[in-house]
Amino acid sequence: MKILKTISTRLRAIIFEIGLIVLAIIATNVITIISAKNTLQSTVINDINRVVVTLSNTIDATRNLKLEQLNKNINVADYILKKHDLIEVNEYSNITVKNQNTGNKYLTKINKWKYNGKILQYDESLVDEIKSLTGTNVTIFQKIDSGFVRIATNIMDSSNNRAVNTYIPFSSPVLKDINKKDRFIYSGRAFVVNDWYLTSYKPIVINNEVKGLLYVGLKEKELGELKKTFNDLNIDKNITPFCIDRAGRMLIHPSDSGENISNLEYFQHIIKDKEGIYKFYDEDKKDYCILSYKYYSAYEMYIVCSAYQGNFLDNFRREIINTSIVAGIITLLLISILIFFFTKTINALHNAVKDLSETNKELLTTKKALQQSEKLASMGQLAAGIAHEINNPLGVIMMYCNIILDDSDENDPKRKDLELIVEQSERCKKIVGGLLNFARKSKVNKTNINVHNLIEKSVKSLLLPSNVKITTDFKIVDPFMMIDIDQMVQVFTNIIKNAIDAMPNGGHVDILTEGNENDVCFHIKDNGTGIDPKSLDKLFEPFFTTKGKNNGTGLGLPISYGIIKMHKGNIKVISNTDKSKGSTGTTFIITIPRINSEV
The missing domain is CATH 3.30.565.10 (Histidine kinase-like ATPase, C-terminal domain)
Known part of the structure; x- marks a missing residue:
């Protein structure tokens, strides 16, 4: 009883300590969550700002990689063009050309070019061959009196036809360095026919004179690529990145691409500045939404990230709770170790008592077996003596009963009594035989x-x-x-x-x-x-x-x-x-x- 009382006292003390630890953890969590509300907004702003900067830098890096690849591809295209023996023949043809910027048309005269004996004008096979090798759009320009006209291209116009006979005027920025024959005359962003492209131009020199241009390019704003870039980034699930143009059209969004938000209040605020932070209360979500935005001029769009303050608070609560659970588990583990050492002696005593009980059971079983053996041995000796003494007279009884039974008449009323005596004698004989077997x-x-x-x-x-x-x-x-x-x-x-x-x-x-x-x-x-x-x-x-x-x-x-x-x-x-x-x-x-x- 003294041992049990000691154990009970220790357990009460340990339970009290556990209760204090749990209360302390709960109180700490409540205080931490309340104080976190004051700094939560700045945390959210920092997070979404960081995402906006990351997306902007990622788009810049992707754009620069494309330009580097285009600068390599222009050399590949130039090598293929030279390999096909491009020459200028002394034949002329009249064509109607169209200014790609103004749409004005007029009639002009150009020399015919040949490659491998074929007329190059309107021949699609050469530019398509280069495109299949480089993966970029390709155009061959020929110089005319007002600029450079496309004579072979796989750039499509608004009618989805090849944009041949469209020209870029001499006033175009891409023609600024037209006389630098041995290197790129332009590499960068350019308006091509009806859209913005990342481009690389190189002069075509015939008889030591610039007679044309070779162009390779890729569409600058491939929304599919941008969306994939957004998806590939490991962005917090509580932050929603999206892109809108200045007209309010949702260019990229996880679920609302194509939607027009020009009538929403936060859009009217965003287009006033190039970048900034805007906070508003969302009546549908019943929570404050914080926006971080930045205008990306190269693509003429805004990169925006939104986050709801409540989601961050919920995450913060979960993190606090999880941390508390871990701390509680560690504390309980330490307490368990203490309990283990405190109760080790008690467990050893319990095991000793259990072993003693098992030993007592084995001794009792052995004692019973010994008593049974002694009992059987004593009864065997007694049974042997009794069987020996009974066996002889029993044999005489059985012999004479069988003789009398054999001599008796079938209808003799005493015959049934004799049969009963013989039957019981046989039973006695079996018992005696069993006794002898048992004793022997x-x-x-x-x-x-x-x-x-x-x-x-x-x-x-x-x-x-x-x-x-x-x-x-x-x-x-x-x-x-x-x-x-x-x-x-x-x-x-x-x-x-x-x-x-x-x-x-x-x-x-x-x-x-x-x-x-x-x-x-x-x-x-x-x-x-x-x-x-x-x-x-x-x-x-x-x-x-x-x-x-x-x-x-x-x-x-x-x-x-x-x-x-x-x-x-x-x-x-x-x-x-x-x-x-x-x-x-x-x-x-x-x-x-x-x-x-x-x-």
Whole structure:
């Protein structure tokens, strides 16, 4: 009781400490969340500003990479063009050309160019060949009196036709360095026909004179590429990036691309400045929304990031709670370690008491087995003396009764009495024989035998009722062992007969063998009525039987017990008579060593 009281006191102290720790953690969380509201807005602004800058820098980097690639592609295109032996022939043709900026048209005259013997004007194969190699749009310009006209191109106009005969005037920025024959005359952003492109131009020099231009380019604002760039960035899920043009058209958005927001209040505020922060209350979301925006002039659009303040607060709460849980787990772990060391002595004492209890049980079992052996030995000696004294007079009684019975007439009224005397004498003879068998300690004649064959032999020796079925399940890899064949047949026969008697309405007996390299275990199980728990301790006592008067001698199991003990084995009985606890029946478990010393 003193020990239990000590443990109880310690547990109360530990529980109190845990309660204090939990309260401290909760209080800390509440204070942290309240104070966080004051700094949350600046945190959100910093986060979305950082995303806007990241997106802007990413677009710049992607644009610069495209320009670098175009500068390489222009050299590839120039090499292919030179390889095809471009020449100017002394033939002229009149064509109508169109200014790509103003749309004005007029008639002018140009020289014909040939490559590989073919007229280049309006020939699509050369520019398409270069495009297939570089992945860029390609145009070959020829110089005219007002600028440079497209004579072969895969740039499309607004009608989705090739934009041949459109020209760029001499006033175009791309023609600023027209006389620099040995390097690019222009590399960068340019308006081409009807859209903005990233471009690279190089002069075509014939007879040491600039007679034309070679162009490669890619559309500057490929919305599909931009959207993929946005998606590839690892952006906080609480931040929504999108792009709008100055007309309010949503160019890129996770869900609302194509929508026009020009009538919304926050758009009217955004277009007033090149960049900034705007905060407004969203009635639909019932939360404050913060916008960070920046105008990207190269694409004539705004890069915008939005975030709802409540989402960040929810995330912050979750992080605080998760941190608290981790801290709580660590604290509880430390407390558990303390409890472990405090209770280690108690656990050791408990284990010692448990071991002592197990030892006592084993001693009690051994004592019972010893008492049973002594009891059986004493009863065996007594039974041998009684059987010897009874056997001779019993033989005389049986002999004369049979003689009188044989001499009596069939209709003699005394004949039935004589038959009863003979029947009971036979029963006495069996009892006496059982007593002698029980008392006699026969020598164990060991033979190395297949126990599966032994069991089958025992089963075949029995006369089975038609409503009883016996099944065997042999699970031993090596079925050979050293035993006395006749004695073990007697054991199996006794137990199987008892199983059959326990099933007056029929049933089945299951025989299972299993074991290892040292022992073999036999399970004989029936689904009969079972054995009363009060009778289990008396099963192996001589003359004890549950079969009723005139149906058993009560010596079968004691004899079997003696045989098993002479083989250095053990027998165990498991029985159930209560249907509410499962199927009724009895299982005898016999364990015999494979090699046992003689007795």
